[in-house]
Amino acid sequence: MVLLSDFPQITVADASLPLQQYLPSWLPELLAQQFILAYWQWIAIFIIVLLGFIVDKWLTWILTSHIRRWKKKQSVSNIDDGILRPVGITAMAIVWWGLLGLIGLPATGQQILAAVVQLLVSVSLIWGIYRIVDIFHLFLMEKAKRTANRFDDLLVPMLTKSLKAFVIIIGIIFAADNLNIDVSSLLAGLGLGGLAFALAAKDLLGNFFGSLTVLLDRPFQIGDWVLIDDVEGMVETVGFRSTRIRTFYNSLITLPNATLTNTKIDNMGARRYRRMKTQLGLTYDTSPEKIEAFCEGIRTLVSLHPYMRKDYYQIFFNEYNASSLGILVYVFWETPDWNMELRERHRFLLDILRLAKKLQVEFAYPTQTLYLKQSAAEMAMTDDVALNMTNGLGKQFATDIVDNQHQADTSRLP
Structure with missing residues (x-):
């Protein structure tokens, strides 16, 4: 033991x-x-x-x-x-x-x-x-x-x-x-070895100072929609060497910061207003009264939509096109991002379509009108007589339109 x-x-x-x-x-x-x-x-x-x-x-x-x-x-x-x-x-x-x-x-x-x-x-x-x-x-x-x-x-x-x-x-x-x-x-x-390092790291230093330029000059911010040369997308990250942009087809593009100091940057995200410019084509048989009512109705829509700019917009009968009467619609939205812009544009365009249905205004599409040859009896009038008659009717109708419009404007004055 x-x-x-x-x-x-x-x-x-x-x-x-x-x-x-x-x-x-x-x-x-x-x-x-x-x-x-x-x-x-x-x-x-x-x-x-x-x-x-x-x-x-x-x-x-x-x-x-x-x-x-x-x-x-x-x-x-x-x-x-x-x-x-x-x-x-x-x-x-x-x-x-x-x-x-x-x-x-x-x-x-x-x-x-x-x-x-x-x-x-x-x-x-x-x-x-x-x-x-x-x-x-x-x-x-x-x-x-x-x-x-x-x-x-x-x-x-x-x-x-x-x-x-x-x-x-x-x-x-x-x-x-x-x-x-x-x-x-x-x-x-x-x-x-600093000099040799600086020569070898020229691109690295260029990217570093490019990042400082982005930081101090602030040409864009995280989440902005930018267009840099042929690259378009949303800014995702900004580093010391590169900036990463998420494109709209969901790929990730890396741009060296040195290129940002000497290239054009279009910052779509910095826009205060988002513009839409388009022409609405009405059929040629639309009466002037309906055109006036249609334009005034669109102006009312602009004033009623909450995100639309109220102090500047253009809604006018603007052009005679080949197969339509052109109504210029030049409006702006004050929206923070593209998604809201698309949503508000969708609402506005649908309201225009509803207004056209109410006023029985038809939108034109490319058409051609065929004229049949007149008979021999209708063609017997000489060219001089036809020209004089046409000129006289044109002058008479134009004078009547201006006089009537002048009387209407005078009656609205206080």
Whole structure:
């Protein structure tokens, strides 16, 4: 029977010593044997590494559960459950650093351990700040969606991308410094190669300054309908290198920002009013009274439709066409987007059609009129007599029309 007295007793003086000095004295002799390190040290390394992984997974599970409950409570869905994953990696590195230092690793092992822990802490710190920038981005985007101004929709993504680039650069310098890499010589080397880098990155710098031009000059905003050269669609994102436009056939076109500084940009989304210019063709047998009533009815429709511009529009009998009487309809809508414009145009055109049905006004379509040859008795009149008679009738009818219209206008005067 193995008794407790068979094991070496640990005195108060032994307890004050480092673990690696008094622990081998009460371990079996087999574990005190060595292969580079003592066997018990290999076992301790395995247990400590495993313990670090367990702490990482346990802490990640707790934080993920809290994030999920918070998302459910706040009705938020665009935050990743593992956004706090770097905290678990940091805890694992701390466990390794704290416990592996107790087992008496040699100096080389201590240096390797320090390098690994510093690398893990640096990576987790950079990763953690990077994810904090994501949270900052989501918070600002929620604020931007509540504002009527769409400039912040353009500014927030560019700001968060700048912060991420800054975090990565500073993180690399921080990690290199912790690993005892000479950062000053590295930066000096970058300074000496700055000219070559600038020449090689000419397009990159051009795109960067193009993005600054878009940000400062604001030729368009996120969601605007734009026409840039032969590219037409809705602005989806603006980055430091390129601008992405979603076309109306749902493809995604990427334009380098450098091209935006020297090309024509037609911002259809910046229009205050949306115009429609068309001609309605009436049949030639439409009476003048019906034409007047029809035009006045369309003007009334313009005044009654809520989104139509009331201070400027043109509704007039405008042209004699080959097979119709042309009514000019020149109107505007004050609508925020294309969908509403189409809806209001649809309502307006349907109301015009209903008005034409009420007034019994018919729309013309291309026609040809055939005249039959007159009989010999009707053609006996000489050309001179026919011309004089026609001219006399034309003058008489014209004089009567002007006189009647003048009398009607005079009677309406106060």
